[in-house]
Amino acid sequence: xxxxxxxxxxxxxxxxxxxxxxxxxxxxxxxxxxxxxxxxxxxxxxxxxxxxxxxxxxxxxxxxxxxxxxxxxxxxxxxxxxxxxxxxxxxxxxxxxxxxxxxxxxxxxxxxxxxxxxxxxxxxxxxxxxxxxxxxxxxxxxxxxxxxxxxxxxxxxxxxxxxxxxxxxxxxxxxxxxxxxxxxxxxxxxxxxxxxxxxxxxxxxxxxxxxxxxxxxxxxxxxxxxxxxxxxxxxxxxxxxxxxxxxxxxxxxxxxxxxxxxxxxxxxxxxxxxxxxxxxx
Amino acid sequence: xxxxxxxxxxxxxxxxxxxxxxxxxxxxxxxxxxxxxxxxxxxxxxxxxxxxxxxxxxxxxxxxxxxxxxxxxxxxxxxxxxxxxxxxxxxxxxxxxxxxxxxxxxxxxxxxxxxxxxxxxxxxxxxxxxxxxxxxxxxxxxxxxxxxxxxxxxxxxxxxxxxxxxxxxxxxxxxxxxxxxxxxxxxxxxxxxxxxxxxxxxxxxxxxxxxxxxxxxxxxxxxxxxxxxxxxxxxxxxxxxxxxxxxxxxxxxxxxxxxxxxxxxxxxxxxxxxxxxxxxxxxxxxxx
Numbered sequence: 269x270x271x272x273x274x275x276x277x278x279x280x281x282x283x284x285x286x287x288x289x290x291x292x293x294x295x296x297x298x299x300x301x302x303x304x305x306x307x308x309x310x311x312x313x314x315x316x317x318x319x320x321x322x323x324x325x326x327x328x329x330x331x332x333x334x335x336x337x338x339x340x341x342x343x344x345x346x347x348x349x350x351x352x353x354x355x356x357x358x359x360x361x362x363x364x365x366x367x368x369x370x371x372x373x374x375x376x377x378x379x380x381x382x383x384x385x386x387x388x389x390x391x392x393x394x395x396x397x398x399x400x401x402x403x404x405x406x407x408x409x410x411x412x413x414x415x416x417x418x419x420x421x422x423x424x425x426x427x428x429x430x431x432x433x434x435x436x437x438x439x440x441x442x443x444x445x446x447x448x449x450x451x452x453x454x455x456x457x458x459x460x461x462x463x464x465x466x467x468x469x470x471x472x473x474x475x476x477x478x479x480x481x482x483x484x485x486x487x488x489x490x491x492x493x494x495x496x497x498x499x500x501x502x503x504x505x506x507x508x509x510x511x512x513x514x515x516x517x518x519x520x521x522x523x524x525x526x527x528x529x530x531x532x533x534x535x536x537x538x539x540x541x542x543x544x545x546x547x548x549x
Numbered sequence: 550x551x552x553x554x555x556x557x558x559x560x561x562x563x564x565x566x567x568x569x570x571x572x573x574x575x576x577x578x579x580x581x582x583x584x585x586x587x588x589x590x591x592x593x594x595x596x597x598x599x600x601x602x603x604x605x606x607x608x609x610x611x612x613x614x615x616x617x618x619x620x621x622x623x624x625x626x627x628x629x630x631x632x633x634x635x636x637x638x639x640x641x642x643x644x645x646x647x648x649x650x651x652x653x654x655x656x657x658x659x660x661x662x663x664x665x666x667x668x669x670x671x672x673x674x675x676x677x678x679x680x681x682x683x684x685x686x687x688x689x690x691x692x693x694x695x696x697x698x699x700x701x702x703x704x705x706x707x708x709x710x711x712x713x714x715x716x717x718x719x720x721x722x723x724x725x726x727x728x729x730x731x732x733x734x735x736x737x738x739x740x741x742x743x744x745x746x747x748x749x750x751x752x753x754x755x756x757x758x759x760x761x762x763x764x765x766x767x768x769x770x771x772x773x774x775x776x777x778x779x780x781x782x783x784x785x786x787x788x789x790x791x792x793x794x795x796x797x798x799x800x801x802x803x804x805x806x807x808x809x810x811x812x813x814x815x816x817x818x819x820x821x822x823x824x825x826x827x828x829x830x831x832x833x834x835x836x837x
Contacts, residue, residue, distance in 0.1 A: 316696075447795050512728045513727065518798070520820055521827060538794070543805035544809070546831055547809050547834075
């Protein structure tokens with residue numbers, strides 16, 4: 269391997285097996301993947317495809333059985349570097365109730381920065397910044413457990429952002445949310461990626477969640493099955509069908525129209541946008 | 550008896566007279582006929598789950614009346630009778646499985662009804678079949694070894710084995726992957742095809758509900774924003790303008806065209822037809 273690669277995540281021939289009493293299950297096999305700082309990555313796969321294992325390998329909650337996971341050149345199986353890795357890479361999980369611990373929103377968000385040993389002024393600044401980023405300033409003094417599901421997930425997101433990570437890994441962060449809260453979270457992720465240049469790695473089994481990704485990685489039975497822009501991946505209907513995935517209706521429409529010889533702009537992300545664009549042709 | 554559910558001027562207030570007082574439902578009026586499938590749609594905190602608990606007498610109305618299968622749900626003495634008729638499956642029911650094997654799990658309810666073991670057995674087998682599981686291969690397995698989607702179907706079978714007249718499912722699709730969601734849709738459709746049993750599906754996903762329901766109720770902050778047949782909802786531009794991104798994909802196309810004042814040429818009932826419509830619009834615009 270050539271030196272330490274800064275500013276990127278590298279998975280080098282990573283496999284992960286879970287050993288049980290009398291059997292062994294392979295969750296991931298021979299994954300090679302490089303994610304550069306600033307990217308917006310979507311990871312798609314059905315249950316048991318290895319998505320959550322991948323997420324937990326990235327911040328060292330799990331160690332690879334073989335191969336290496338490097339975050340800015342630091343290996344996740346090195347005890348000396350794990351602290352620094354977890355400062356670089358923040359995680360948001362499916363159920364916000366599992367990661368909220370403080371009685372007041374403000375304390376919840378200050379918890380991480382305080383543990384970094386930052387001075388109170390800096391902690392305060394970060395709490396302000398993180399609350400503003402997710403649009404929750406007015407909830408600063410509320411109790412997290414009395415908030416709605418969508419609001420809780422925003423608090424969980426803010427508390428991770430307050431650590432100012434370079435990489436943000438989100439494992440099914442919208443699956444407990446109603447459609448409105450879901451769209452809000454996805455919009456925040458886009459902004460955080462574009463304006464704050466934080467790398468987003470968003471994991472979901474719903475293709476619709478991942479349309480903002482610049483690169484979509486499709487996992488199937490522990491291997492990378494397909495990879496490309498959402499448009500490229502969702503073009504190949506047969507290949508998706510073979511593993512039981514349906515593509516978003518938007519991409520069926522785009523393909524139908526493009527087969528008639530009209531070119532649809534890559535920026536189109538919703539059906540109303542598509543209809544509007546077509547009405548203007 | 551054709552009205553299986555009859556709700557009149559129903560209001561519900563949590564913790565009345567305390568600083569935490571909260572009106573969860575306001576002046577709800579609703580009637581459901583036997584055999585119909587009602588889709589109850591609303592965002593987080595709209596009052597959906599409160600309404601479900603009022604339907605099977607877990608909560609009593611603060612004001613108004615709820616009658617289910619002719620039973621007034623606020624009469625305590627009739628609650629056992631009510632619970633035999635209304636089966637409620639909570640959100641994430643797989644978390645409340647507790648028996649050591651699948652047979653005992655599904656048999657728990659029927660045994661509590663005091664049925665003979667032969668009758669219990671036939672109900673368990675029928676219920677497992679209804680949720681698409683093969684009873685013979687499964688009954689002795691431990692539920693903990695199965696995936697979340699299968700465990701959820703077992704939990705639902707446990708309620709189906711009570712043979713309720715009304716089945717209420719709170720967010721049956723939540724957290725399932727697309728494959729699991731399709732299986733759940735099939736289970737619900739099959740029940741509907743039987744024709745005489747009623748089902749209520751609570752969901753924050755309008756797409757699922759439109760695909761299944763005869764009637765749709767939309768709750769918002771405790772008030773009934775809309776109640777009627779699916780076709781009526783699709784004609785109601787005011788309501789749709791607020792929820793159009795929640796519609797199934799082909800209806801999103803129809804709505805977007807309508808909202809831009811475009812006349813659509815034919816009845817569009819699926820995504821292929823919606824695509825053809827778009828192509829036709831492009832070619833007619835090029836022609837002009």
